[in-house]
Amino acid sequence: xxxxxxxxxxxxxxxxxxxxxxxxxxxxxxxxxxxxxxxxxxxxxxxxxxxxxxxxxxxxxxxxxxxxxxxxxxxxxxxxxxxxxxxxxxxxxxxxxxxxxxxxxxxxxxxxxxxxxxxxxxxxxxxxxxxxxxxxxxxxxxxxxxxxxxxxxxxxxxxxxxxxxxxxxxxxxxxxxxxxxxxxxxxxxxxxxxxxxxxxxxxxxxxxxxxxxxxxxxxxxxxxxxxxxxxxxxxxxxxxxxxxxxxxxxxxxxxxxxxxxxxxxxxxxxxxxxxxxxxxxxxxxxxxx
Amino acid sequence: xxxxxxxxxxxxxxxxxxxxxxxxxxxxxxxxxxxxxxxxxxxxxxxxxxxxxxxxxxxxxxxxxxxxxxxxxxxxxxxxxxxxxxxxxxxxxxxxxxxxxxxxxxxxxxxxxxxxxxxxxxxxxxxxxxxxxxxxxxxxxxxxxxxxxxxxxxxxxxxxxxxxxxxxxxxxxxxxxxxxxxxxxxxxxxxxxxxxxxxxxxxxxxxxxxxxxxxxxxxxxxxxxxxxxxxxxxxxxxxxxxxxxxxxxxxxxxxxxxxxxxxxxxxxxxxxxxxxxxxxxxxxxxxxxxxxxxxxxxxxxxxxxxxxxxxxxxxxxxxxxxxxxxxxxxxxxxxxxxxxxxxxxxxxxxxxxx
Numbered sequence: 001x002x003x004x005x006x007x008x009x010x011x012x013x014x015x016x017x018x019x020x021x022x023x024x025x026x027x028x029x030x031x032x033x034x035x036x037x038x039x040x041x042x043x044x045x046x047x048x049x050x051x052x053x054x055x056x057x058x059x060x061x062x063x064x065x066x067x068x069x070x071x072x073x074x075x076x077x078x079x080x081x082x083x084x085x086x087x088x089x090x091x092x093x094x095x096x097x098x099x100x101x102x103x104x105x106x107x108x109x110x111x112x113x114x115x116x117x118x119x120x121x122x123x124x125x126x127x128x129x130x131x132x133x134x135x136x137x138x139x140x141x142x143x144x145x146x147x148x149x150x151x152x153x154x155x156x157x158x159x160x161x162x163x164x165x166x167x168x169x170x171x172x173x174x175x176x177x178x179x180x181x182x183x184x185x186x187x188x189x190x191x192x193x194x195x196x197x198x199x200x201x202x203x204x205x206x207x208x209x210x211x212x213x214x215x216x217x218x219x220x221x222x223x224x225x226x227x228x229x230x231x232x233x234x235x236x237x238x239x240x241x242x243x244x245x246x247x248x249x250x251x252x253x254x255x256x257x258x259x260x261x262x263x264x265x266x267x268x269x270x271x272x273x274x275x276x277x278x279x280x281x282x283x284x285x286x287x288x289x
Numbered sequence: 290x291x292x293x294x295x296x297x298x299x300x301x302x303x304x305x306x307x308x309x310x311x312x313x314x315x316x317x318x319x320x321x322x323x324x325x326x327x328x329x330x331x332x333x334x335x336x337x338x339x340x341x342x343x344x345x346x347x348x349x350x351x352x353x354x355x356x357x358x359x360x361x362x363x364x365x366x367x368x369x370x371x372x373x374x375x376x377x378x379x380x381x382x383x384x385x386x387x388x389x390x391x392x393x394x395x396x397x398x399x400x401x402x403x404x405x406x407x408x409x410x411x412x413x414x415x416x417x418x419x420x421x422x423x424x425x426x427x428x429x430x431x432x433x434x435x436x437x438x439x440x441x442x443x444x445x446x447x448x449x450x451x452x453x454x455x456x457x458x459x460x461x462x463x464x465x466x467x468x469x470x471x472x473x474x475x476x477x478x479x480x481x482x483x484x485x486x487x488x489x490x491x492x493x494x495x496x497x498x499x500x501x502x503x504x505x506x507x508x509x510x511x512x513x514x515x516x517x518x519x520x521x522x523x524x525x526x527x528x529x530x531x532x533x534x535x536x537x538x539x540x541x542x543x544x545x546x547x548x549x550x551x552x553x554x555x556x557x558x559x560x561x562x563x564x565x566x567x568x569x570x571x572x573x574x575x576x577x578x579x580x581x582x583x584x585x586x587x588x589x590x591x592x593x594x595x596x597x598x599x600x601x602x603x604x605x606x607x608x609x610x611x612x613x614x615x616x617x618x619x620x621x622x623x624x625x626x627x628x629x630x631x632x633x634x635x636x637x638x639x640x641x642x643x
Contacts, residue, residue, distance in 0.1 A: 095562070100599035
């Protein structure tokens with residue numbers, strides 16, 4: 001029982017990271033109907049920025065905040081320069097552009113920072129809590145994710161910009177007629193997603209160690225989590241990410257040798273999706289013909 | 290409504306003879322052109338080095354795989370990030386048949402086709418419930434699981450080490466080397482595949498697939514069995530890609546799990562999008578892109594070749610968002626229609642003057 005709880009808690013901590021990245025994916029999907037395959041590599045690149053800042057002697061949380069700002073600006077620039085030209089192109093063209101972006105960021109990071117593993121400092125002390133049930137690090141990661149979720153909720157619910165962004169995502173034409181600069185809202189959406197991704201990267205880097213391929217697996221789990229929760233639902237993304245984290249941990253611990261851990265976890269989730277094709281929190285889109 | 294229709298019929302009947310004649314001439318031109326192209330493709334390997342022959346063989350194999358993906362993603366609108374899995378299934382079918390049962394290489398293609406068709410249909414059935422990003426995830430899961438499964442069932446697949454195959458030799462009476470012979474074999478399969486795809490896609494089935502892609506509800510209302518055609522598209526697509534995989538096992542003479550990663554699946558998708566999403570010839574452009582652009586990128590920049598590869602992808606998509614062949618075909622159509630309207634204008638002037 002104790003061991004089971006332990007596994008669940010460490011699964012939740014891993015899931016919190018997936019949830020953050022899933023949130024970033026949902027953000028972009030809602031705004032532009034596009035799954036951003038480069039989200040993980042963008043997060044990895046942001047983490048390298050944080051790593052550089054920490055290495056030149058900046059205190060952790062200052063480096064953290066500065067990285068978020070830099071990622072936000074970077075995300076906006078990417079939307080304006082890279083994504084804009086394929087806004088009205090076929091979906092597949094946009095998908096290929098995000099795959100291209102993934103390759104570019106990965107290669108760029110490898111070129112600038114080399115492919116060797118780097119240690120990344122954890123902001124939380126590594127102590128066990130509640131009779132070794134969980135570590136302070138796990139608790140810290142979960143706390144940061146929840147704080148971010150609350151901040152996003154407040155932003156979208158109670159600020160004018162948040163309202164405008166929701167309008168732009170839901171109905172671009174009407175939003176434009178109301179005088180909302182839809183293009184700028186999309187850019188802000190990409191900026192926010194990049195910043196959220198950066199949080200995920202910084203939280204996961206102390207565990208996985210920093211290297212250009214760090215986020216490959218994380219992106220897959222985040223994508224799974226986002227879809228499990230329902231790709232249009234931010235709450236769903238968080239719940240889905242957490243479920244994926246716990247499932248992955250439990251499958252690895254109890255069900256099967258770790259070689260097939262990923263396969264079995266994915267198969268389970270696909271099975272769930274067969275019965276709920278729009279995810280747990282997603283709503284089937286009703287189209288008028 | 291009826292009047293407009295009858296007028297349209299009347300005006301269509303008038304130049305019918307001319308059009309038929311024109312179509313016949315155009316058809317003759319087209320088949321002559323195709324014959325010249327095929328003759329050139331057959332002659333080509335005898336003018337270049339063995340290494341280049343091998344590269345071009347690889348291009349054609351990728352083209353067959355991309356053609357398969359095109360049927361599913363381009364014509365039927367179902368996105369797949371997992372076609373590397375079907376490619377692996379074909380490759381391992383051929384490898385296991387050759388290695389364990391001593392089946393001659395050419396006889397492995399039909400079983401690979403049958404097995405991959407069945408796999409595709411089996412996969413297509415649950416896929417009926419998924420759309421857009423959900424289908425992308427399910428197929429992505431397949432791509433990620435493929436190398437793991439291949440490693441796990443190692444009594445059949447040889448695990449991490451893979452399977453080494455005996456090198457295929459050209460028939461002795463031809464007196465040509467192994468590379469040139471394999472080039473000709475793969476070329477034959479490619480031509481057959483393109484012909485089969487053209488017959489399928491330019492007929493009733495193709496129209497049904499496109500109708501489902503463009504408007505599933507309207508397609509169903511017209512009496513198209515959406516589920517049947519979608520599953521059929523999955524099966525056929527998997528068949529083409531599986532045959533390509535079998536050919537790759539034969540040509541390379543080696544299979545191992547690490548050749549069938551997610552990256553391969555993504556490459557097929559990239560090749561499909563860059564060649565031309567719903568075109569048949571686009572597959573060849575896609576194959577060329579997958580085979581040669583990474584090498585060219587490597588020549589340009591030693592430090593970050595994949596960044597150059599990524600940038601090339603972006604540039605292609607900006608300049609030709611509908612793919613090379615798709616965009617060129619669009620351009621041709623525009624030029625033709627402009628010429629046609631210009632011609633009409635001239636005739637009208639003549640009539641007015643007389």
